[in-house]
Amino acid sequence: MEEVQIIIGVPGKWKNRTELIQAVASNGDGYLMAGYIIHNTKKDVCFEVEVYEHDPHLTEAFSYAGSFEDGLLDEIEHHTLTVYVIANINGFEDLKELVDVGASLLKSGGLAVKVETAGIAHTKDEWFQLLENKDYLSIYSHFVTLIGDEESYFSCGMKAFELPDVMTSSSISPEEAADLLNNFNLYNIIEQPSFKEGETFSLEQNSPLYKIAFINECRYEKEDVFFNPFGFIHLFQA
Structure with missing residues (x-):
C-alpha cells in the first residue's frame, strides 16, 4: 500500500x-x-x-x-x-x-x-x-475538489481516502460532470466496491452508462503535492 x-x-x-x-x-x-x-x-x-x-x-x-x-x-x-x-x-x-x-x-x-x-x-x-x-x-467536500479543462473534468484529492481520482470527457456539461464525479467518488468511498476494468456505472437506472478504465496518474509528477499514487478511473460513455 x-x-x-x-x-x-x-x-x-x-x-x-x-x-x-x-x-x-x-x-x-x-x-x-x-x-x-x-x-x-x-x-x-x-x-x-x-x-x-x-x-x-x-x-x-x-x-x-x-x-x-x-x-x-x-x-x-x-x-x-x-x-x-x-x-x-x-x-x-x-x-x-x-x-x-x-x-x-x-x-x-x-x-x-x-x-x-x-x-x-x-x-x-x-x-x-x-x-x-x-x-x-x-x-469529502472539504478534501476533494473538481477541475475542468478543454478535454476533461476530473477530481483532485481522493488520495485522502486512499482511492483513485476520477475523470470524464468534457463533452458533457459542467453540471452533469460534477454530478457524475461527485456521486461516483462518494459511492467509491462509502460502498468500497471492487470495480473491474470494463465494468459499467450509471447514476440511476435510466441514466447514461459509463465504462470504467483504470489509468496511471497522468496529470502530475510524483513529486507534485497533487500526485495521486492510486491513479485515475476514467469514465467513458458506453
Whole structure:
C-alpha cells in the first residue's frame, strides 16, 4: 500500500514561533507543539508540522482555492507564519483527526485552512462546521475538489481516502460532470466496491452508462503535492 500524505496549511498572525506554541498550549483543545510535531497525549495523536515565515504569494493562493471575503484576504495578506500539518493517512479516522488538529490551530489564532494536497481552502466557519459533522460527505467536500479543462473534468484529492481520482470527457456539461464525479467518488468511498476494468456505472437506472478504465496518474509528477499514487478511473460513455 502506498503511503499517503495529506497536508493542510493554516496561516496566522502570531508574532513568532514562541507565541504560536503558547497559543496552541492555551487554546488548542489539548494539542501541544514541540519541535517539528503537534501532538495530543490524551488522544495519542501526533502529526509532523513545518512552520514558514510570511509568504507574499499566500493570499493569491487562498483566493484561487476558496471563496473569501476581502476582509479575510486582507488578514491573510498580513499573516506572519503558516503552520503546515503533514499527516500520514491510513483510514477515515485519520482524516477526522486531521480535521481536529486543523480546528485546534484555528482556535489558537489561525485564519483559515488550505488543503494543500487538493488545492481547496476553507474559512474558519466552514472548518468548524466540518468539525461538528465529520461524516463522509462533509469530509469529502472539504478534501476533494473538481477541475475542468478543454478535454476533461476530473477530481483532485481522493488520495485522502486512499482511492483513485476520477475523470470524464468534457463533452458533457459542467453540471452533469460534477454530478457524475461527485456521486461516483462518494459511492467509491462509502460502498468500497471492487470495480473491474470494463465494468459499467450509471447514476440511476435510466441514466447514461459509463465504462470504467483504470489509468496511471497522468496529470502530475510524483513529486507534485497533487500526485495521486492510486491513479485515475476514467469514465467513458458506453
